[in-house]
Amino acid sequence: MSRSPLIARTVPTLRRAVDNLRKRKATIALVPTMGALHDGHVSLVRLAKQRASLVVVSIFVNPTQFAPTEDFGAYPRTWKADIAKLAAEDVDIVWHPGVEAMYPEGFATRIVPEGPALAGLEDRFRPHFFGGVATVVGKLFTQCRPDVAIFGEKDFQQLRVVTQMARDLDLGVKVIGSRTVRERDGLAMSSRNVYLSPEERQTAIVLYRAMKESAGRIRTGEAIALSMARGAETIKAAGFALDYFEVRHAATLAQVASREDGPLRILVAARLGNTRLIDNIAV
Numbered sequence: 001m002s003r004s005p006l007i008a009r010t011v012p013t014l015r016r017a018v019d020n021l022r023k024r025k026a027t028i029a030l031v032p033t034m035g036a037l038h039d040g041h042v043s044l045v046r047l048a049k050q051r052a053s054l055v056v057v058s059i060f061v062n063p064t065q066f067a068p069t070e071d072f073g074a075y076p077r078t079w080k081a082d083i084a085k086l087a088a089e090d091v092d093i094v095w096h097p098g099v100e101a102m103y104p105e106g107f108a109t110r111i112v113p114e115g116p117a118l119a120g121l122e123d124r125f126r127p128h129f130f131g132g133v134a135t136v137v138g139k140l141f142t143q144c145r146p147d148v149a150i151f152g153e154k155d156f157q158q159l160r161v162v163t164q165m166a167r168d169l170d171l172g173v174k175v176i177g178s179r180t181v182r183e184r185d186g187l188a189m190s191s192r193n194v195y196l197s198p199e200e201r202q203t204a205i206v207l208y209r210a211m212k213e214s215a216g217r218i219r220t221g222e223a224i225a226l227s228m229a230r231g232a233e234t235i236k237a238a239g240f241a242l243d244y245f246e247v248r249h250a251a252t253l254a255q256v257a258s259r260e261d262g263p264l265r266i267l268v269a270a271r272l273g274n275t276r277l278i279d280n281i282a283v
């Protein structure tokens with residue numbers, strides 16, 4: 001039997017709910033999301049349940065991480081279906097603030113992350129992005145005061161940025177990464193996949209295939225630079241506008257020259273029509 005989670009829409013309501021749970025000496029896990037939930041999000045919730053006795057899921061489409069030219073307005077919002085999924089997973093609290101609750105009038109403070117936020121990957125193409133993410137995640141952490149927070153590896157640079165921030169600012173939250181959930185053909189699940197036309201959906205699989213091929217070739221000795229160039233060519237030949245296809249150090253996201261500089265991660269971002277997709281795999 002599933003039960004509806006408590007839905008908090010203001011900071012005082014959230015605080016009361018979290019403080020009540022704390023009295024029972026519970027450990028709390030937070031799963032930050034922007035809603036439009038899919039099985040990737042559900043996997044984060046399930047990991048959260050393994051790591052803590054109580055689970056808070058936040059649903060907030062954060063305007064400050066979108067550039068004016070990006071899809072904030074069009075971002076899918078599927079509230080009823082989201083709540084049904086979270087109820088089925090026995091989530092305790094859904095934190096769903098309005099923009100005015102998150103950024104009240106006069107709001108004037110930002111977290112500006114460095115280190116992995118300046119790796120030259122997402123930050124090159126979305127320069128506003130990690131400032132918006134770090135600020136809202138910092139607020140989510142102080143609002144919910146979780147013991148652990150679960151983030152998907154699908155947004156690999158984001159996972160690194162948030163991990164670094166939690167450490168640098170002594171936020172007292174253990175950040176845990178969770179593996180990427182994929183469709184049967186390998187496409188990483190993403191809320192933005194609904195933007196793809198049927199034809200684009202067929203093409204989208206090339207991202208994962210190109211990374212797998214590249215990882216295989218690196219393991220058998222292909223030079224990193226050649227592998228990046230070949231991966232980029234494959235993706236462009238399929239009809240994508242490529243932002244990057246990079247092989248990086250998995251922990252630091254620093255550039256690498258050879259396989260011995262590993263452990264390595266391949267990261268890709270590319271646009272198909274109006275849809276921007278990102279993905280990554282271990283070498």
Ligand SMILES: Nc1ncnc2c1ncn2[C@@H]1O[C@H](COP(=O)(O)OP(=O)(O)OP(=O)(O)O)[C@@H](O)[C@H]1O
Nearest residue numbers: 033034035040151152154155180181189190191192
């Ligand atoms: N396929 C997936 N597997 C595991 N985790 C995922 C997957 N997709 C998203 N997540 C994680 O879910 C959390 C919330 O992400 P978000 O709500 O932005 O979903 P999304 O599918 O990544 O959407 P978008 O299309 O905006 O990138 C993030 O930590 C993200 O990394």
Ligand SMILES: CC(C)(CO)[C@@H](O)C(=O)[O-]
Nearest residue numbers: 032033034062133136155
């Ligand atoms: C972490 C996050 C919820 C912050 O808005 C968002 O960037 C996301 O959904 O990955």
Ligand code: BAL
Nearest residue numbers: 034065066129155158
């Ligand atoms: N999944 C990361 C959030 C974003 O692209 O805005």
